[in-house]
Amino acid sequence: xxxxxxxxxxxxxxxxxxxxxxxxxxxxxxxxxxxxxxxxxxxxxxxxxxxxxxxxxxxxxxxxxxxxxxxxxxxxxxxxxxxxxxxxxxxxxxxxxxxxxxxxxxxxxxxxxxxxxxxxxxxxxxxxxxxxxxxxxxxxxxxxxxxxxxxxxxxxxxxxxxxxxxxxxxxxxxxxxxxxxxxxxxxxxxxxxxxxxxxxxxxxxxxxxxxxxxxxxxxxxxxxxxxxxxxxxxxxxxxxxxxxxxxxxxxxxxxxxxxxxxxxxxxxxxxxxxxxxxxxxxxxxxxxxxxxxxxxxxxxxxxxxxxxxxxxxxxxxxxxxxxxxxxxxxxxxxxxxxxxxxxxxxxxxxxxxxxxxxxxxxxxxxxxxxxxxxxxxxxxx
Amino acid sequence: xxxxxxxxxxxxxxxxxxxxxxxxxxxxxxxxxxxxxxxxxxxxxxxxxxxxxxxxxxxxxxxxxxxxxxxxxxxxxxxxxxxxxxxxxxxxxx
Numbered sequence: 001x002x003x004x005x006x007x008x009x010x011x012x013x014x015x016x017x018x019x020x021x022x023x024x025x026x027x028x029x030x031x032x033x034x035x036x037x038x039x040x041x042x043x044x045x046x047x048x049x050x051x052x053x054x055x056x057x058x059x060x061x062x063x064x065x066x067x068x069x070x071x072x073x074x075x076x077x078x079x080x081x082x083x084x085x086x087x088x089x090x091x092x093x094x095x096x097x098x099x100x101x102x103x104x105x106x107x108x109x110x111x112x113x114x115x116x117x118x119x120x121x122x123x124x125x126x127x128x129x130x131x132x133x134x135x136x137x138x139x140x141x142x143x144x145x146x147x148x149x150x151x152x153x154x155x156x157x158x159x160x161x162x163x164x165x166x167x168x169x170x171x172x173x174x175x176x177x178x179x180x181x182x183x184x185x186x187x188x189x190x191x192x193x194x195x196x197x198x199x200x201x202x203x204x205x206x207x208x209x210x211x212x213x214x215x216x217x218x219x220x221x222x223x224x225x226x227x228x229x230x231x232x233x234x235x236x237x238x239x240x241x242x243x244x245x246x247x248x249x250x251x252x253x254x255x256x257x258x259x260x261x262x263x264x265x266x267x268x269x270x271x272x273x274x275x276x277x278x279x280x281x282x283x284x285x286x287x288x289x290x291x292x293x294x295x296x297x298x299x300x301x302x303x304x305x306x307x308x309x310x311x312x313x314x315x316x317x318x319x320x321x322x323x324x325x326x327x328x329x330x331x332x333x334x335x336x337x338x339x340x341x342x343x344x345x346x347x348x349x350x351x352x353x354x355x356x357x358x359x360x361x362x363x364x365x366x367x368x369x370x371x372x373x374x375x376x377x378x379x380x381x
Numbered sequence: 382x383x384x385x386x387x388x389x390x391x392x393x394x395x396x397x398x399x400x401x402x403x404x405x406x407x408x409x410x411x412x413x414x415x416x417x418x419x420x421x422x423x424x425x426x427x428x429x430x431x432x433x434x435x436x437x438x439x440x441x442x443x444x445x446x447x448x449x450x451x452x453x454x455x456x457x458x459x460x461x462x463x464x465x466x467x468x469x470x471x472x473x474x475x
Contacts (some may be wrong), residue, residue: 016387016426016438019447028453105431133432135412162433165414213428213436239450265443266428266436275415275435 020237021060029242030065036249043069045201046248047340049191050208051078051368052236058377060238070245073201073340074373076190077208079155080107080366082291082338085326087183088113091152093320094181094313095126101144102128103137104152105159107366112359114326134159134166141178149178150313157219158210160184160283160302161275167282167304170311181313182303185289187211188219189300194339195227202340204248206241207233209263216271217261224257235263282308290325292362293335332361337370344374351375387426387438402429 037044048054054074057063063072076082092113095102102118109118109130122128127147129140134151141149153163163184170178187208194200207220212233220231230251234244244262251257261267282305289301309315328334331349336342344350344363354360356372363371388402388411398413400421412433413421421427426438
């Protein structure tokens with residue numbers, strides 16, 4: 001056994017994350033960033049695409065450690081935040097049908113549609129449940145054979161294969177009382193849309209952690225090639241984010257523009273191929289999907305393939321699910337925040353009319369939203 | 382919320398295609414449906430997301446990162462740290 005093998009053997013679970021939160025290491029990277037950034041000829045505006053990174057930046061006060069020519073732009077990577085109200089209304093309508101159990105994940109039940117949230121629907125008697133894992137639907141369906149279980153599936157590439165795994169089980173085992181309302185969205189199309197807007201001021205991207213675990217870093221290849229924007233896929237820990245900033249500055253200083261992976265302990269170029277195969281078995285691209293606050297994005301979401309329409313709630317209940325678009329309150333600037341054109345403090349209703357307990361806009365509804373992160377960790381930027 | 386705290390596999394149930402993982406002392410079950418058959422062993426570190434194992438963490442890679450941090454630490458001297466953290470132009474305590 002060589003030295004590194006022995007050290008790996010000794011590596012404790014704790015070290016696998018605490019090492020990536022070490023305050024001294026974070027500060028050291030801050031020193032390095034200050035040194036390197038002096039050579040930048042213009043400010044570097046970095047969009048962290050994923051809400052998890054926004055959370056890390058706010059929680060650990062990383063912004064305060066950076067020089068004034070390195071800026072964060074908070075991206076649209078919060079699946080709950082970008083769910084348009086008309087889709088939430090679908091969940092509300094379905095939850096109120098007789099003999100239906102509406103099942104979804106975590107934060108989704110708090111998000112208001114145009115007529116309350118799923119939480120409100122539950123208070124009014126609807127059978128709405130949130131689960132830790134999509135697979136929990138199997139037990140719910142087994143315990144309630146006379147009911148129809150509708151899984152309201154949400155999330156980016158990260159959670160899509162988990163829905164596919166449940167669908168696989170339902171189809172293979174011919175479980176007759178679970179159907180699906182699919183709202184899975186894909187991140188590269190949203191990143192591209194932001195760059196197509198001439199008024200954007202994004203110079204570089206910190207790529208999502210877990211989306212990339214599933215999809216691989218290959219999905220970001222168009223950004224350096226077509227849009228001339230470097231991408232560094234980062235882990236969620238604060239040291240990961242600081243190191244990723246260093247990698248992006250170095251790319252700029254070296255006149256390089258490429259996809260790099262800081263989070264190499266978990267992300268490969270090809271990603272989780274098994275998960276991708278499962279996705280491809282059941283899903284195909286939607287022509288377009290409307291992202292709350294951003295608008296319609298071509299090919300930015302998935303739907304069940306036609307041969308699985310027998311488990312597709314959108315097809316089964318087509319007659320009662322309206323397609324009319326519903327916009328946010330006119331005072332809400334979440335659209336500009338999700339596009340990186342404004343910060344939560346620029347919003348007149350941030351922290352007053354719009355709070356986590358009474359969210360008006362999408363960025364306040366989930367703990368991963370930029371407004372919720374600013375609200376929780378203080379208006380200190 | 383995505384978490385990237387590693388979990389350690391303590392038991393594999395081939396029949397159910399699932400495993401038991403230990404996440405900071407909390408034991409829970411996770412599906413192996415997203416993983417190629419026979420690619421994981423007891424003692425491996427994995428990431429769990431909504432009840433599924435997403436990947437195996439490359440512990441050797443993690444260790445290399447941790448070692449690289451030592452080098453970054455050695456670059457810093459106290460004076461620079463003082464300047465960066467307390468006199469930085471973005472510091473809210475100024």
